[in-house]
Amino acid sequence: MRELTIDAVGAQGDGLSRNAEGKGAAFVPLTLPGERVLANMEGARGEVAEILAPSPDRVTPPCRHFGTCGGCALQHWAAEPYLAWKAEQVRLQLSMEGLETEILPTFAAPPASRRRVALHARKGPKGAGALLGFKERRSWSLVPIKECPVTDPRLVAALPALARLAEPFLEHPKSAPTLHVTLTGTGLDIDVTGVERKSGGLSADARMRAAMAASEGDFARVTLAGETVYGARQPLVKLGQAVVALPPGAFLQAVPAAERAMVDFTVAEAQGASRLADLYCGVGTFTFRLAEIGAVHAAEMSAPAIEALKTAMGSTSGLKPIHAEARDLVRRPVLSTELAKTDVVVIDPPRAGAAEQTVEIAKSKVAKVISVSCNPGTFAKDARALVEAGFRLEKVLPVDQFVWSPHIELVGVFTR
Numbered sequence: 076m077r078e079l080t081i082d083a084v085g086a087q088g089d090g091l092s093r094n095a096e097g098k099g100a101a102f103v104p105l106t107l108p109g110e111r112v113l114a115n116m117e118g119a120r121g122e123v124a125e126i127l128a129p130s131p132d133r134v135t136p137p138c139r140h141f142g143t144c145g146g147c148a149l150q151h152w153a154a155e156p157y158l159a160w161k162a163e164q165v166r167l168q169l170s171m172e173g174l175e176t177e178i179l180p181t182f183a184a185p186p187a188s189r190r191r192v193a194l195h196a197r198k199g200p201k202g203a204g205a206l207l208g209f210k211e212r213r214s215w216s217l218v219p220i221k222e223c224p225v226t227d228p229r230l231v232a233a234l235p236a237l238a239r240l241a242e243p244f245l246e247h248p249k250s251a252p253t254l255h256v257t258l259t260g261t262g263l264d265i266d267v268t269g270v271e272r273k274s275g276g277l278s279a280d281a282r283m284r285a286a287m288a289a290s291e292g293d294f295a296r297v298t299l300a301g302e303t304v305y306g307a308r309q310p311l312v313k314l315g316q317a318v319v320a321l322p323p324g325a326f327l328q329a330v331p332a333a334e335r336a337m338v339d340f341t342v343a344e345a346q347g348a349s350r351l352a353d354l355y356c357g358v359g360t361f362t363f364r365l366a367e368i369g370a371v372h373a374a375e376m377s378a379p380a381i382e383a384l385k386t387a388m389g390s391t392s393g394l395k396p397i398h399a400e401a402r403d404l405v406r407r408p409v410l411s412t413e414l415a416k417t418d419v420v421v422i423d424p425p426r427a428g429a430a431e432q433t434v435e436i437a438k439s440k441v442a443k444v445i446s447v448s449c450n451p452g453t454f455a456k457d458a459r460a461l462v463e464a465g466f467r468l469e470k471v472l473p474v475d476q477f478v479w480s481p482h483i484e485l486v487g488v489f490t491r
């Protein structure tokens with residue numbers, strides 16, 4: 076047991092004692108800057124045993140699962156310092172690349188608004204059906220979830236029906252199913268992964284039971300790693316004026332309010348452009364709004380996402396032309412020559428960033444880049460490459476999409 080003073084909250088959301096009793100850095104989850112705590116240590120990591128002097132910024136966590144559930148790390152922190160910490164993480168990542176810019180106040184997505192969750196299923200005690208929940212903090216065990224203040228209440232209300240749906244997917248002892256659930260305009264869309272397939276996949280009986288559970292739950296669609304098990308309605312979402320039928324397992328921003336904030340900010344910055352590129356476009360979250368401004372070249376690796384985007388173009392009117400192509404932007408980035416007439420590039424890569432595509436943007440004559448990112452670390456690396464090519468990082472909008480987690484989204488604006 077050690078007594079520690081917490082100096083800061085680290086990038087993973089754990090309290091950090093920088094030089095605890097001269098023994099180097101120690102991380103203690105669920106603690107806050109300024110607190111004195113007693114912690115049971117295992118190497119450099121500890122679990123808090125007692126809070127000797129709590130921070131005035133400590134608040135009562137809204138969820139009964141907080142502390143056990145690995146989904147949230149920061150429910151015990153007051154909103155203001157918590158949001159300032161998110162902005163500070165962006166500043167720190169930029170400073171590691173030698174960059175500075177204006178960091179706007181963090182956009183805070185409201186609780187109870189998450190429309191996408193990944194729920195893990197495990198066999199429950201005999202006769203109790205499937206258990207459904209999130210991974211435990213620092214463990215692979217499951218925390219069965221009864222409430223989730225982060226998630227849209229319509230999705231939370233469906234938890235018992237989702238547990239009944241999960242049950243047939245557990246028929247093989249080696250299966251560890253994950254239900255990727257998306258709340259769409261036409262109901263819940265569920266893609267199940269982690270089902271043992273070597274032994275022939277789901278039996279006909281299990282499929283039938285899954286379809287019955289889906290029908291009882293009034294779900295829109297259930298797919299097993301992309302293959303339809305049950306389909307009552309197409310899962311539809313509205314993106315700008317387009318109505319998009321989601322392909323199974325497609326990417327969609329997790330919180331509508333955060334999506335709106337990022338798209339509105341991007342659209343405001345892109346005004347005046349006559350030709351735009353939307354790279355890593357997904358099913359068109361930014362594309363359809365950008366096509367209200369100018370012609371859009373949209374590119375994305377997932378062929379089903381591009382098909383969905385193209386089909387949805389039929390539900391729009393009066394937009395500027397959209398050219399959408401399925402393209403791996405790591406192996407085959409859009410070349411600087413292809414960007415010759417482009418005024419504004421919007422780029423929204425996965426966590427790994429967009430090093431290869433950034434090289435081509437840097438070589439091009441593009442005057443403005445709007446970069447959307449879910450990883451401030453890779454954003455900062457790509458930002459540095461753009462700055463070295465003559466761009467100025469004008470400002471960054473941090474977006475707290477994954478409320479009470481250490482994750483940070485952002486939109487950065489570059490001009491030259």
Ligand SMILES: C[S@@+](CC[C@H](N)C(=O)[O-])C[C@H]1O[C@@H](n2cnc3c(N)ncnc32)[C@H](O)[C@@H]1O
Binds near residue numbers: 423424
């Ligand atoms: C963060 S999502 C953004 C999608 C979209 N802009 C949105 O907001 O809904 C990143 C997208 O990049 C796509 N992607 C991942 N690797 C890729 C690659 N190598 N080339 C092109 N697209 C890729 C994914 O399929 C996903 O749709």
